[in-house]
Amino acid sequence: MGTDRSTLLVTAIFILAVVSVPKFNLTAVAALGAFPVYLCTSSGIPPGRISGRLLKLSPFILFMAAGNILFDRAPVMELMGASVTGGMLSATVILAKTMVTLAALLSLTHTMPFHRMCRALSALRLPEVLVTQLILLYRYSSLLQQEAASMQKARDLRSFGRRGKELRRTAPLLGSLLLRTTGRAERIYKAMNARGFSGNLTFQKPEAFTARELAFAGLWALGFMTVRLIF
Amino acid sequence: MHMADALVSPVVGGVFWALSSTLIGWSAKKITEENDPKRTPLMGVLGAFILAAQMINFSIPGTGSSGHLGGGLLLAALLGPHRAFITLSSVLIIQSLFLADGGVLALGCNMFNIAFFPVFIAYPFFFRPLAGAAAPPFRLAAASMIAATAGLLLGASSVVVQTTLSGISELPFSTFLLFMLPIHLAIGMVEGMATWAVLSFILNRAPALLTGEKQPAIPPLVPAAVAIAALLTVTLLSPFASSAPDGLEWSIKRTGKTIAVQGKSEPGTPASAIAGATLLIVAAGGAGLALRRSRRERSA
Numbered sequence: 001m002g003t004d005r006s007t008l009l010v011t012a013i014f015i016l017a018v019v020s021v022p023k024f025n026l027t028a029v030a031a032l033g034a035f036p037v038y039l040c041t042s043s044g045i046p047p048g049r050i051s052g053r054l055l056k057l058s059p060f061i062l063f064m065a066a067g068n069i070l071f072d073r074a075p076v077m078e079l080m081g082a083s084v085t086g087g088m089l090s091a092t093v094i095l096a097k098t099m100v101t102l103a104a105l106l107s108l109t110h111t112m113p114f115h116r117m118c119r120a121l122s123a124l125r126l127p128e129v130l131v132t133q134l135i136l137l138y139r140y141s142s143l144l145q146q147e148a149a150s151m152q153k154a155r156d157l158r159s160f161g162r163r164g165k166e167l168r169r170t171a172p173l174l175g176s177l178l179l180r181t182t183g184r185a186e187r188i189y190k191a192m193n194a195r196g197f198s199g200n201l202t203f204q205k206p207e208a209f210t211a212r213e214l215a216f217a218g219l220w221a222l223g224f225m226t227v228r229l230i231f
Numbered sequence: 232m233h234m235a236d237a238l239v240s241p242v243v244g245g246v247f248w249a250l251s252s253t254l255i256g257w258s259a260k261k262i263t264e265e266n267d268p269k270r271t272p273l274m275g276v277l278g279a280f281i282l283a284a285q286m287i288n289f290s291i292p293g294t295g296s297s298g299h300l301g302g303g304l305l306l307a308a309l310l311g312p313h314r315a316f317i318t319l320s321s322v323l324i325i326q327s328l329f330l331a332d333g334g335v336l337a338l339g340c341n342m343f344n345i346a347f348f349p350v351f352i353a354y355p356f357f358f359r360p361l362a363g364a365a366a367p368p369f370r371l372a373a374a375s376m377i378a379a380t381a382g383l384l385l386g387a388s389s390v391v392v393q394t395t396l397s398g399i400s401e402l403p404f405s406t407f408l409l410f411m412l413p414i415h416l417a418i419g420m421v422e423g424m425a426t427w428a429v430l431s432f433i434l435n436r437a438p439a440l441l442t443g444e445k446q447p448a449i450p451p452l453v454p455a456a457v458a459i460a461a462l463l464t465v466t467l468l469s470p471f472a473s474s475a476p477d478g479l480e481w482s483i484k485r486t487g488k489t490i491a492v493q494g495k496s497e498p499g500t501p502a503s504a505i506a507g508a509t510l511l512i513v514a515a516g517g518a519g520l521a522l523r524r525s526r527r528e529r530s531a
Contacts, residue, residue, distance in 0.1 A: 012335060015236055031511050038516065041516045058235065097236065098334075109328050133321045136272060139275070141279040144282070152288075167425060174425075188276065
């Protein structure tokens, strides 16, 4: 078993392996899909939780895939009597790559608590300022999102269709949220200061990779490389 | 405007990772030198504010659509460029990890397109000179609109350059650029108006938030040098990204005609590859289940 930082490293190597697949090689992407499947089954994540999110692809990705179908119409193969164009194949590869990389990332975030991920990032020598920022952002994003949702609901209840939702009505809402946010920052600073805060939520000093961690990452990298060579 | 892993080549992704990491390291160094721990929680909650503010939509007159605040320029005005870059980068990391917006390899590109341009180019070179120190309403409006639009147009152009250099999309450079720029011009104007509206509100209610903060000056050459280095490095390295075509690409180039799938189980044909990939997925799923069961038995 690997440590958290070696797991992050393996995920990054995996994403690099998927991204390195040439644009017409669908089977290689499908074969690499074995990794997120392994992550899901070994950790017991309900498949519906990951697959539900995967189906909501960003419009930008769909636009790029559609662009390939439109601009590359040269037939490259026949499948059960039907002609398949290069654009259809490369568009499918774009969608498959997106799904496979997202599945790996979502599996990782479902299995590794965020504070452990931050500790692992710190151990990977990410600047302490950024790690502290990530911890604070993660901690307060759900609180502020609840507050924003309540404000939006209150505004919508007082609006009629689109009237009342214009920018001139919404800007004071955003401004108020911002002022409340800065007020909250003052209180947080006082509370943190009282507990000995000096600028960073410090972790242990980063240590060199152990032989076991290197072996763990190396074996997975070898596996991904083998799949890339075979397919 | 978030780039995804599937749209960037390893070389382009790697180059922009290196550039964005350099900017993060530089910004972190500047923040550490400032030694102002009071602003650390402010950065954290303002990052959370940006995520929350993006949930609040407002209607855009005459279009039937709605928009939301992006926040890059607003953060730069509140925190200064270095802290704003770290804050926006952290927002992008959270979005890529938990909201599946963007990706890990594309993170460097996204930090460059979404954080670098508004914070290190639009803010110091457009917003600050235009808004001036006193920021009267008209100048603030003009500065917000011009700076937000410039930041978004530069970011959108960078997306087109990165995508074209990656060689994954078939969209021609000029077609893609002509598609992206008008859309982002409109988005930039909406972003500018939203930024101006929020900044005006703050100037009325809590002007100290904008004028009382320390905002370190950026040597003008630094961001310009990074932008030029980005373009040069990618242009020089991109030929290596696609120098080795895969089998199918090679065949298409060579024969110039339709390739028929043989469908038999000959080595290397798609039929055998599909069967192999399916087997691998099933085996991986089985191995995962077996590992979980053995763990459960050991803990029982």
